[in-house]
Amino acid sequence: MTALLGGSAFLFLFMIIGVLLIFAYPSIYVNGFKFLVSGTWNTPTSASVVLVDGFKELQGASYGIWVFFVGTLLTSAMAIVIGVPISLGVAVLLSQFAPKRVASPISFCVELLAGIPSVIYGLWAFLVLFPILVHTIEPALNRYLYFIPGFGGRVYGTPSGVLASGLILSLMIVPIVASISRDAMAQTPLELTEGGRALGMTKWEVTRKIVLPYAKTGIIGSVILGLGRALGETMAVAIVCGGAGYLPTTIYGAINSMAAFMALNFSDAGSDVSGMTTSALAELALVLLAVTMLVNVVARLMVRRGFFSSAEHLVQV
Amino acid sequence: MSDELPTRSSPSASISPWNSPKVIANHRARKRWDLVFKILSVACALAVLIPLGDLLYEFAYRGIQAISIVRLTHNLGATVPGLSNAIVGTGLLLALSSAIAIPLGVFGGVYMAEFAKGNRFSEGLRFAADVLAGVPSIVLGYVCYLVLVRYFNFGFSAMAAAIALAVIMFPYIFRTTEIAIRKVPENIKEGAIALGSTKTTMINRLVLRFAMPGILTGILLAVGISLSETAPLLFTANFANYNPSGLFHAPLAYLTGVIWTFYEVVSIPADQQLAYVATFLLIMIVVCLNVVARLGLRRFSKV
Numbered sequence: 277m278t279a280l281l282g283g284s285a286f287l288f289l290f291m292i293i294g295v296l297l298i299f300a301y302p303s304i305y306v307n308g309f310k311f312l313v314s315g316t317w318n319t320p321t322s323a324s325v326v327l328v329d330g331f332k333e334l335q336g337a338s339y340g341i342w343v344f345f346v347g348t349l350l351t352s353a354m355a356i357v358i359g360v361p362i363s364l365g366v367a368v369l370l371s372q373f374a375p376k377r378v379a380s381p382i383s384f385c386v387e388l389l390a391g392i393p394s395v396i397y398g399l400w401a402f403l404v405l406f407p408i409l410v411h412t413i414e415p416a417l418n419r420y421l422y423f424i425p426g427f428g429g430r431v432y433g434t435p436s437g438v439l440a441s442g443l444i445l446s447l448m449i450v451p452i453v454a455s456i457s458r459d460a461m462a463q464t465p466l467e468l469t470e471g472g473r474a475l476g477m478t479k480w481e482v483t484r485k486i487v488l489p490y491a492k493t494g495i496i497g498s499v500i501l502g503l504g505r506a507l508g509e510t511m512a513v514a515i516v517c518g519g520a521g522y523l524p525t526t527i528y529g530a531i532n533s534m535a536a537f538m539a540l541n542f543s544d545a546g547s548d549v550s551g552m553t554t555s556a557l558a559e560l561a562l563v564l565l566a567v568t569m570l571v572n573v574v575a576r577l578m579v580r581r582g583f584f585s586s587a588e589h590l591v592q593v
Numbered sequence: 594m595s596d597e598l599p600t601r602s603s604p605s606a607s608i609s610p611w612n613s614p615k616v617i618a619n620h621r622a623r624k625r626w627d628l629v630f631k632i633l634s635v636a637c638a639l640a641v642l643i644p645l646g647d648l649l650y651e652f653a654y655r656g657i658q659a660i661s662i663v664r665l666t667h668n669l670g671a672t673v674p675g676l677s678n679a680i681v682g683t684g685l686l687l688a689l690s691s692a693i694a695i696p697l698g699v700f701g702g703v704y705m706a707e708f709a710k711g712n713r714f715s716e717g718l719r720f721a722a723d724v725l726a727g728v729p730s731i732v733l734g735y736v737c738y739l740v741l742v743r744y745f746n747f748g749f750s751a752m753a754a755a756i757a758l759a760v761i762m763f764p765y766i767f768r769t770t771e772i773a774i775r776k777v778p779e780n781i782k783e784g785a786i787a788l789g790s791t792k793t794t795m796i797n798r799l800v801l802r803f804a805m806p807g808i809l810t811g812i813l814l815a816v817g818i819s820l821s822e823t824a825p826l827l828f829t830a831n832f833a834n835y836n837p838s839g840l841f842h843a844p845l846a847y848l849t850g851v852i853w854t855f856y857e858v859v860s861i862p863a864d865q866q867l868a869y870v871a872t873f874l875l876i877m878i879v880v881c882l883n884v885v886a887r888l889g890l891r892r893f894s895k896v
Contacts, residue, residue: 284697285721285767288760292728292736299739365637373631382638384887389645391879393821395852396872400648402856450641478627501727508729510824511853535731539824558739561732572727576720 656873
């Protein structure tokens with residue numbers, strides 16, 4: 277009986293993949309490889325229904341996710357580039373530098389960060405981050421770092437997309453990366469760290485030469501788990517990304533990610549009478565699932581404890 | 594003897610290694626780097642804590658300004674709109690999804706910790722739970738939309754949304770239950786078996802009782818996660834201005850949906866105020882859950 281209930285993990289996972297495959301089949305059949313490499317997604321909801329390859333489709337409809345695919349990778353990469361150094365700094369502070377009295381309220385705050393709904397991050401970015409970006413940070417970046425590709429050529433008055441998404445995502449991956457790599461660092465045997473201190477190494481040298489090499493796998497795993505979170509993040513990105521259907525030329529331009537696109541364009545699935553949009557969205561979900569699952573499996577193989585080591589220290593008996 | 598002990602009087606030893614200018618300069622440089630990285634790590638912590646503090650302050654401020662009895666008791670469809678049906682909706686979804694996910698997760702966790710024999714199946718199961726936890730919630734939501742809302746014809750409904758949330762909550766409860774049970778001391782279990790208790794009695798009377806704080810923490814975490822989901826609910830619960838008439842074929846409102854629906858309505862400030870109230874309520878609940886999970890259960894666990 278308990279085995280049956282436990283087995284529901286398998287059941288859920290297979291059902292998710294199976295259902296998406298079944299519903300995505302018309303789109304996979306009709307769109308083929310073009311689905312991945314084409315950059316135009318167009319659902320003319322008022323057009324008439326035609327038969328394509330034996331499946332109903334709206335006339336003139338085209339489905340290609342290249343823009344959203346690149347957008348997902350781009351925003352997640354920015355989140356990693358900005359978020360990981362900060363998270364590692366926090367993890368080093370919590371596990372090495374700070375006394376327990378200081379460390380435990382900070383780790384409470386970091387865990388609180390993990391609990392805040394993503395739509396609230398989005399709202400915060402909309403209300404607070406946008407004005408700061410538009411009036412201060414972006415003009416400064418545009419003026420002083422224009423020689424870096426993507427940093428120059430800002431059109432004044434445009435809403436920020438790539439940078440805002442990257443920043444808000446980097447804030448959202450901090451709790452995952454920081455808490456898991458802190459736990460990995462805390463597992464360094466005391467003999468090693470104390471031995472290093474006894475030989476006269478400074479705390480930073482102990483961290484750099486003993487703790488970081490020891491916790492390397494855990495840290496890399498935590499980064500990949502953070503990447504998994506950033507890839508699948510929906511609501512915050514949907515609010516700040518600007519919902520573009522084209523690729524941005526600068527880091528200030530609007531962008532779209534696969535998850536955000538699903539949230540923003542879900543209503544099209546209802547108004548498309550041929551059902552092809554529903555199918556195409558299912559294929560989009562399948563691609564997103566494949567990417568995140570790949571990332572999570574890799575991470576899981578690296579961090580033995582997997583997704584839950586962050587929760588583990590909370591569970592006390 | 595040819596090997597004589599070095600004497601202090603030899604001129605080369607007059608500057609001992611720890612006094613040599615080279616070593617002292619090096620020592621200072623190393624201390625300086627240590628300080629630099631300490632400051633950097635504090636700066637990293639500030640880079641995280643300042644946005645968090647600003648977020649909490651911003652929404653506490655706006656929320657307290659916007660909150661009123663009317664905004665909590667009227668529903669969204671009323672002429673003076675309020676959040677009552679969104680609060681009811683969130684509560685309903687939470688109760689339903691917990692009713693599905695908690696038994697599944699707790700029984701599954703007990704199985705993993707007590708009955709699974711470390712074979713391929715149980716290893717695979719653990720792996721599946723971890724992978725399931727990593728599936729983007731929007732994908733889960735869309736699957737539930739395809740299967741429940743469309744195929745099984747639930748319509749946009751509390752039931753479809755609750756099942757979506759339950760699948761999201763399940764792996765967390767499952768794994769934390771297993772971890773909590775594994776932490777129950779082995780000698781307690783052995784003592785019970787030695788006294789002639791069956792395995793079932795041992796689990797019911799001892800293991801679950803000892804692991805309860807841990808299990809409850811896992812449940813609280815999962816509840817927090819399901820509270821803060823938006824994306825899967827867009828596809829399964831949709832949104833409504835009134836209380837749902839039933840569990841099927843009745844779209845309903847929920848707090849995160851209020852934020853998503855009204856965050857941008859700059860033209861109607863009153864509607865935007867609703868988003869602030871909803872944000873305030875959600876943050877209050879999340880903070881309370883975190884505090885309870887951290888402080889309350891720790892104290893309880895010492896009993």
